[in-house]
Amino acid sequence: MSQLTELYQEVILDHYRNPRNAKPIEKETHSAEGHNPLCGDDVEVHLLIEDGVVADVSVRGVGCAISTASSSLMSEAIRGKSLDEVEQMFERFHAMVTSPIDAPAPIDGLGKLEVLAGVRNYPVRIKCATLPWHALKSAIAGSSEPVTTEAGE
Amino acid sequence: MTSVRDAVSFDVERIRRDFPILGKGIAYLDNAATTQKPQRVIDRITRFYREQNGNVHRGVHDLSVMATREYEGARQRIAKDINAKSEREIVFVRGTTEAINLVAQSFVRPKLKQGSRVLITAMEHHSNIVPWQAICGETGAKLDVAPIDDNGDVVLEAFDRLVRKGPVIASFASVSNALGTVNPIKEMIEMCKSNGVPTLIDGAQSVPHTRVDVRDIDCDFFAFSSHKAFGPTGIGALYGREELLNAMQPYQYGGDMILYVSFEHTEYAPSPARFEAGTPHIAGAIGMAEAIDYVREIGDFRLHENRLIDSAVQRLHEIDGVRLVGMPKRRMGVVSFLLDGVHPHDVGTILNESGVAIRAGHHCAQPLMHRFDIPGTCRASFAFYNNEAEVDALIAGVRKAKEVFSQ
Ligand SMILES: Cc1ncc(COP(=O)(O)O)c(C=O)c1O
Numbered sequence: 001m002s003q004l005t006e007l008y009q010e011v012i013l014d015h016y017r018n019p020r021n022a023k024p025i026e027k028e029t030h031s032a033e034g035h036n037p038l039c040g041d042d043v044e045v046h047l048l049i050e051d052g053v054v055a056d057v058s059v060r061g062v063g064c065a066i067s068t069a070s071s072s073l074m075s076e077a078i079r080g081k082s083l084d085e086v087e088q089m090f091e092r093f094h095a096m097v098t099s100p101i102d103a104p105a106p107i108d109g110l111g112k113l114e115v116l117a118g119v120r121n122y123p124v125r126i127k128c129a130t131l132p133w134h135a136l137k138s139a140i141a142g143s144s145e146p147v148t149t150e151a152g153e
Numbered sequence: 154m155t156s157v158r159d160a161v162s163f164d165v166e167r168i169r170r171d172f173p174i175l176g177k178g179i180a181y182l183d184n185a186a187t188t189q190k191p192q193r194v195i196d197r198i199t200r201f202y203r204e205q206n207g208n209v210h211r212g213v214h215d216l217s218v219m220a221t222r223e224y225e226g227a228r229q230r231i232a233k234d235i236n237a238k239s240e241r242e243i244v245f246v247r248g249t250t251e252a253i254n255l256v257a258q259s260f261v262r263p264k265l266k267q268g269s270r271v272l273i274t275a276m277e278h279h280s281n282i283v284p285w286q287a288i289c290g291e292t293g294a295k296l297d298v299a300p301i302d303d304n305g306d307v308v309l310e311a312f313d314r315l316v317r318k319g320p321v322i323a324s325f326a327s328v329s330n331a332l333g334t335v336n337p338i339k340e341m342i343e344m345c346k347s348n349g350v351p352t353l354i355d356g357a358q359s360v361p362h363t364r365v366d367v368r369d370i371d372c373d374f375f376a377f378s379s380h381k382a383f384g385p386t387g388i389g390a391l392y393g394r395e396e397l398l399n400a401m402q403p404y405q406y407g408g409d410m411i412l413y414v415s416f417e418h419t420e421y422a423p424s425p426a427r428f429e430a431g432t433p434h435i436a437g438a439i440g441m442a443e444a445i446d447y448v449r450e451i452g453d454f455r456l457h458e459n460r461l462i463d464s465a466v467q468r469l470h471e472i473d474g475v476r477l478v479g480m481p482k483r484r485m486g487v488v489s490f491l492l493d494g495v496h497p498h499d500v501g502t503i504l505n506e507s508g509v510a511i512r513a514g515h516h517c518a519q520p521l522m523h524r525f526d527i528p529g530t531c532r533a534s535f536a537f538y539n540n541e542a543e544v545d546a547l548i549a550g551v552r553k554a555k556e557v558f559s560q
Contacts, residue, residue: 004506008499008557017494039498039514040528062528064496065558122502 006118021075034135180543185534227442252376252391267293305479327359332479333487384444388437398424454537
């Protein structure tokens with residue numbers, strides 16, 4: 001697989017065209033917005049957290065294939081997970097997409113999210129993949145400040 | 154006849170050899186962001202530091218005298234190139250952004266009060282929006298925005314109506330960096346003049362393609378950046394009518410801009426020193442003048458550039474799924490487009506992979522993107538050193554993006 005076809009593989013294009021969990025949810029307890037000033041990508045994360053578990057989730061945004069697919073895949077991955085598990089997933093995901101390209105990507109425990117490992121080869125695109133995760137983290141932290149990717153990484 | 158012969162004799166392959174960065178596998182189509190530098194400009198800057206470096210306006214020794222002569226010579230060169238009346242009408246600044254801020258703070262702000270107006274157009278770069286927004290916000294003045302039509306041309310009747318409301322200044326681009334629209338600036342300036350409205354032209358995107366004659370267009374201020382016109386970064390020029398400049402407050406305060414200082418009172422020097430506090434970008438100014446010399450010597454490239462951009466527009470248009478953003482009456486340098494179902498950022502990545510450098514995004518013109526209800530565009534922008542092979546690469550890259558996304 002070339003780096004380009006790894007980046008834009010079928011699963012990613014599918015989630016880009018048909019983002020999951022993009023509909024508004026009826027009840028929510030936490031929400032946050034994320035913004036990438038570089039390219040204008042916007043994402044909103046809405047969560048219903050019950051007993052320390054992500055009971056419902058909605059992620060919506062306008063963005064490129066990478067940020068849209070990452071949002072969609074994230075929404076599937078975190079549904080039904082405890083906040084501890086989500087936190088761990090955040091760390092693992094971050095480690096995967098920022099890992100050095102001369103070694104295999106650390107994909108343990110990431111399941112389907114591993115399809116995003118290809119962004120490692122495109123440093124300017126890493127923020128596209130992490131944008132929804134930063135918004136998620138800020139939603140959980142209960143912060144009302146919109147996050148921007150410029151602060152992260 | 155001569156002009157046709159000149160145009161035909163423009164040999165792009167020979168010109169490309171003047172630019173060390175070209176021909177190394179990258180089709181550079183991001184010239185509206187910044188242009189590449191010819192060896193001659195690079196050498197000139199090196200020579201200044203190797204042989205002529207000293208501070209300006211203050212030494213009795215030979216190096217300072219030489220640096221001052223070269224720096225002031227650069228100012229004269231620029232004044233002559235744009236047909237200013239005198240070199241005192243040329244203020245060295247960091248670039249277009251600083252030039253606009255200077256006019257905003259020193260010429261416009263002191264005149265603003267509740268109910269005053271400032272006029273711009275809907276296609277301006279953020280650097281020709283935000284400085285006005287800031288001073289309007291501070292003073293209670295209103296920022297008027299002349300609309301553009303779906304092709305990306307200013308609606309002149311609406312512009313004229315807003316001019317008649319008597320803004321303190323009308324500030325607009327000669328060429329749009331996002332759409333390539335060439336504004337009818339002479340006509341627009343005429344509208345302003347007949348209503349006594351001072352004008353500032355953001356020339357950032359026209360200067361790389363065409364020579365300006367500030368007395369012919371008859372603007373009050375004209376701003377441009379050297380790095381977009383084959384010179385170094387960090388330097389640009391503000392042209393202003395001398396009588397206006399000398400009536401303005403300084404922009405920054407410090408050394409080199411004074412006639413006499415005591416702790417009670419300072420008398421400011423006349424323009425341009427009044428606006429050049431501190432040690433200026435001496436090497437930059439010299440490099441800027443060298444770039445102008447270079448461009449004036451390579452012959453008439455307008456026909457070559459026009460053919461190239463026409464070809465890019467036409468060939469992009471022929472690709473199924475490509476939508477051109479902005480179809481202005483006259484275009485210079487820039488073509489903006491969208492590929493159906495593919496975000497500009499992804500097109501940019503795939504083009505980069507194909508060795509084609511374009512810009513993807515909002516091009517520092519977010520209000521303009523809102524006007525077209527799009528998050529951004531893909532923008533290919535051209536200079537005289539681009540060739541048809543690079544248009545081929547662009548077209549192949551866009552087809553590739555289409556293919557990647559059609560799996
Ligand atoms: C139309 C226009 N105005 C102003 C600017 C700002 O120029 P600079 O960044 O050199 O100050 C640019 C460049 O991005 C531009 O294209």
